[in-house]
Each structure stands twice: as C-alpha cells, then as structure tokens.
Amino acid sequence: MKITFWGAARQVTGSMHVLDLPGGTRVLIDCGLDYENRKEFEAKNERFPFDPESIDLVVLTHAHIDHSGNLPNLIRQGFSGRIVSTAPTLLLSEYLLNDSLNIQRMELAAKEKAIRRKRGMKGKNIRLQPLYAKKHIQDFVDMAVQVDYDQSYVFNEELRLSLHQAGHILGAASVRFEVTHGNVVHRVGFTGDLGNANSKLVPDPHPMEGLDYLVSESTYGGRKHMTDSRRAEEILLDEVTEVCVQQGGKLVIPAFSVGRTQAIIFTLHQLYRQGKLPNIKIITDSPLAIRSTHVYQQHISYLNEEAHEFQRQHGGLFNFPLLHVVEDDRESELMSVIDEPCVIISAAGMVEGGRIQMHVRNNIGNERNRILIAGFCAEGTLGWRLLQGQDFVEINHKSRPVRASIRRTDVFSAHPDHEQMVNYFEQSHASRGLKGLFLVHGDFVQMQKLAGDISFCQVHLPGKGEVFQLN
Ligand SMILES: [Zn+2]
Missing domain, CATH: 3.60.15.10 (Ribonuclease Z/Hydroxyacylglutathione hydrolase-like)
Structure with a gap:
C-alpha cells in the first residue's frame, strides 16, 4: 500500500x-x-x-x-x-x-x-x-x-x-x-x-x-492558545460591555460563515438567557452563515452535551429576540452605518472579500468602535494588516485612518x-x-x-x- x-x-x-x-x-x-x-x-x-x-x-x-x-x-x-x-x-x-x-x-x-x-x-x-x-x-x-x-x-x-x-x-x-x-x-x-x-x-x-x-x-x-475556550462567554461579554455599553460603540466581528459564526451567536444567546447581555442589536450579516446556521440547528445530534442541554432548556440554539438577521445587500449597507451600539458579525473571517469589508470600512474611522479579530489571518490579508497596528489601512484602494481599536482573541479557535x-x-x-x-x-x-x-x-x-x- x-x-x-x-x-x-x-x-x-x-x-x-x-x-x-x-x-x-x-x-x-x-x-x-x-x-x-x-x-x-x-x-x-x-x-x-x-x-x-x-x-x-x-x-x-x-x-x-x-x-x-x-x-x-x-x-x-x-x-x-x-x-x-x-x-x-x-x-x-x-x-x-x-x-x-x-x-x-x-x-x-x-x-x-x-x-x-x-x-x-x-x-x-x-x-x-x-x-x-x-x-x-x-x-x-x-x-x-x-x-x-x-x-x-x-x-x-x-x-x-x-x-x-x-x-x-x-x-x-x-x-x-x-x-x-x-x-x-x-x-x-x-x-x-x-x-x-x-x-x-x-x-x-x-x-x-x-x-x-x-x-x-x-x-x-x-x-499555545492564549485563552481557554471555556472562557468564551466571559471574554465576549467583556468585549460587548466595554465597547457597546461603556463606549457606546459598535463591535465588529469578522467570522467564517461555517463554524465561527455559529459559535459566536450561540455564546451571545447563552449570555442573553443568563440575563447578562445588554439590550443591543446583534446583527448577523452573511447569507452563507445564515444557511449554515440552519444546518447546525437541524443536526443537533452531532453537537456537544452543552448544546443538547441548552436546546432542552430553551428550544433552540440560535434564535433570540436581540438577534437581527440581515436579508439583503441594501439592508446590509444600512446596518453598517446604523447609529447605535451593536454587535455586527459578518464574513469573511480574514476580512478578505464578503460584506465584512464594508462593515470594517464604515466603522473603522470611529474611536468608539472595535474590530475583534476572532480567527487566524493569513499574511497580506486585510485582517492581518489591521493587526499590524498601523495608523492608516488601505481598504478598496483607499487609505483610511484607523481610529477604532483592533483586538484579537483566540478563544473561538x-x-x-x-x-x-x-x-x-x-x-x-x-x-x-x-x-x-x-x-x-x-x-x-x-x-x-x-x-x-x-x-x-x-x-x-x-x-x-x-x-x-x-x-
Ligand atoms: Zn477546516
């Protein structure tokens, strides 16, 4: 052989x-x-x-x-x-x-x-x-x-x-x-x-x-992973509290449509059911992520015990009143300039292509906002360039000032x-x-x-x- x-x-x-x-x-x-x-x-x-x-x-x-x-x-x-x-x-x-x-x-x-x-x-x-x-x-x-x-x-x-x-x-x-x-x-x-x-x-x-x-x-x-995955709820709540409540800004999270997006929405849902999530919009904006989320919900038997227990208690893994699912391009544009504290989760994960580029472009110029990089970014991608800590970054052939804070977490690795x-x-x-x-x-x-x-x-x-x- x-x-x-x-x-x-x-x-x-x-x-x-x-x-x-x-x-x-x-x-x-x-x-x-x-x-x-x-x-x-x-x-x-x-x-x-x-x-x-x-x-x-x-x-x-x-x-x-x-x-x-x-x-x-x-x-x-x-x-x-x-x-x-x-x-x-x-x-x-x-x-x-x-x-x-x-x-x-x-x-x-x-x-x-x-x-x-x-x-x-x-x-x-x-x-x-x-x-x-x-x-x-x-x-x-x-x-x-x-x-x-x-x-x-x-x-x-x-x-x-x-x-x-x-x-x-x-x-x-x-x-x-x-x-x-x-x-x-x-x-x-x-x-x-x-x-x-x-x-x-x-x-x-x-x-x-x-x-x-x-x-x-x-x-x-x-x-070595810096953060134990068991701290996901705590880490995400800290980010939301600091950015959306204390600063009154927007937390923009680039996330892969399959895997990462579902993990983040599920964690926010857990925080909501625990009564810890502030009353802000959680916007999910990726057609592929929305379809994939349905596949996750349909195949609960493939998921872990924590997910099973949550399903038994609450009847669903991903749907909660604060979650706003973006329908089309027009709404996506509206949501990227919405003038209120919120969380925006969008693809692609490395900020290359997809709707996330627009969300980053429209929110990076405001010091109250934060871009939270939750995954691996290959060298040369926009996500990687954001992590280099430069004052200006080129998005869609135009140089933009970086005023929002850029953070990284590996808790969802x-x-x-x-x-x-x-x-x-x-x-x-x-x-x-x-x-x-x-x-x-x-x-x-x-x-x-x-x-x-x-x-x-x-x-x-x-x-x-x-x-x-x-x-
Ligand atoms: Zn893989």
Whole structure:
C-alpha cells in the first residue's frame, strides 16, 4: 500500500492525499482548493497530478473549501466513483461550493474586464471559465453516500472504513481505513482538521484506535492558545460591555460563515438567557452563515452535551429576540452605518472579500468602535494588516485612518494547539503502537516544532508529491 501527498504538504490549504491499496483500489482523502498564492490559483487548481478517472472513492473529512473545494472539478474531469461523508458535511459542502463558485465568477469577471481594458478590441471575446459549473455540484450531491460516526462502511473486499468525531466544525470527521491484503490488515487514520478542546457546539475530537499509521493536521504546532475556550462567554461579554455599553460603540466581528459564526451567536444567546447581555442589536450579516446556521440547528445530534442541554432548556440554539438577521445587500449597507451600539458579525473571517469589508470600512474611522479579530489571518490579508497596528489601512484602494481599536482573541479557535495535539498523538499511539506519523496541513516551521516533541514513533513531514510505502 502506498500514500502520495498531493496537497496541504508543508502548507495549510489544498488538502488532497491519494491512498493506493494493494488490490488496486484508489482512494482520495479530501479534494481541497489551494489558496496559498492567489495569483497562481487557476494554475494550481485547474489540473490534477493524477487521472481523476482512476479514483474509486473520495472521503471528504469536512466541508471547508480547502478540503472540499475542488471536488466538483474532479467530477468535471471524469471522476465517477463514490463519495463518502457525514450528512451535515454533505449539506454544508453544497452551500460552500455554490458560494465558492460565485466568488470564482466574480473574480473572473473582474479579470475579464481588466484584460479588455488592456487589450481593447483584441480582448473583446475573452471568456474565463470557473473550475466547474453548477451541474457538477449537483453531481457531487448525487454521488455522495452519508456515513455516520463510528459505523463501519464496507467499500469492497479489501477496504472498510469508519468516520470518527473530529470536533472542528459540524460534521467534521477523522477517517480510519482498514485494508485487508491476504492475511495482513493495515490500519491507517487521517485526522482531517481537528477541533479545539472544549469548543462551543462541537464535541472534542475522538482519537482513532488501533492504527498503524496516522496522517494528521498540524496547523497550530509550536503554538499555545492564549485563552481557554471555556472562557468564551466571559471574554465576549467583556468585549460587548466595554465597547457597546461603556463606549457606546459598535463591535465588529469578522467570522467564517461555517463554524465561527455559529459559535459566536450561540455564546451571545447563552449570555442573553443568563440575563447578562445588554439590550443591543446583534446583527448577523452573511447569507452563507445564515444557511449554515440552519444546518447546525437541524443536526443537533452531532453537537456537544452543552448544546443538547441548552436546546432542552430553551428550544433552540440560535434564535433570540436581540438577534437581527440581515436579508439583503441594501439592508446590509444600512446596518453598517446604523447609529447605535451593536454587535455586527459578518464574513469573511480574514476580512478578505464578503460584506465584512464594508462593515470594517464604515466603522473603522470611529474611536468608539472595535474590530475583534476572532480567527487566524493569513499574511497580506486585510485582517492581518489591521493587526499590524498601523495608523492608516488601505481598504478598496483607499487609505483610511484607523481610529477604532483592533483586538484579537483566540478563544473561538477551531484547531487544537501544540499540547492538545501531542496528547492526541499519544492517545492514538497507546492502543496499538503507531509505526509512523505524517504531519500535513501546517507551515513547515510549525510542523518541525510538533515533530520535535514526538519520540514514540517515526515522524515524516512529506513534501508535495512525495510517496511513502506503508508496510
Ligand atoms: Zn477546516
């Protein structure tokens, strides 16, 4: 059996790993978009380094676009096998893939315009195509098989698999493969993205048992979370009190539509039911987040005990009288200039694109307001630039004075930190004894730090396209 690492190899995005089984079955684990360098987006994602028709099975660990985003393109180029995921992952992916297609179309339209401007009549007939069409998203839905956590799924005589709770976001799964060849059975696990301990809504990750090899994410290797997730209510209440009550300002929170937005709204709802939340508008402004929130509410059985208990007591996780859901673009604009203390939660998380840019632009010039960065911001993004502490920041090609305060919190982090990961590996090792650990989905320096703390088995940091024989 061999494994080839085609994505998220010494980088965070573009998860894509191929497992070749001795009997000829070919499995792809995740099929994400590579976002590492926006200028090379098409070149990096258009073609696959293997024949899409040769893949028999795709296992999708979770809905995030850096894990699911290139699957419709794989289908467009001939993949016709089976896709396995949990039920919520399937629903969330459908929404995220449609959103990703819209973003691609908008970006390509802007590119076409620039080309026409540059080439005049010669560029008149230029038409740039997105990676896939809407039809391929529907094909994805039709080809998918839903598998529940901890159930054994038999694919063929040499392969059975099971999905396990990974935390991270609703429906996220780690996958455990059991490969039988003659009298020998190999067991290989892939963590997918793991969740932070004690996160809002999602359970803690469940390590897989009896593995020979483990392929793991390593996003926060070498880093320690500053704030325990159990302090989420306290931290958020402090922010709301300081900004909205004491300063009479607006608290603007950029948040990813799937995962972070639901965790923040749920926490505010908890504060409301405890009678602690001041009487201010909580504005949620992202069409994708609103759709995803419904999927969370529909799949309570996938959420943690705290969410179950809250549901039993209050009959719903997200709806409360102070919550205001923005319907359309026009209302979104009105809400961004509303002249009263409020909380605005909008996407995208790194303040790149989406409606959040307008909210930041319209509120950054007032010293009473605050932008609360609640997630990871890649270098060069607007979120990252805001965190650099400069007096002026460029938004939509215009320099704007930064008068609002800029804060950061990692209390809503959706990944485990260094120590949590080392614990996870130790637990994975304890039941059978790992022969090897492969780290992916992290920067090289972070991976090295994590690898430096593992002494009980061999640790590999595979490069892109690197092949390993698993015996
Ligand atoms: Zn993820």
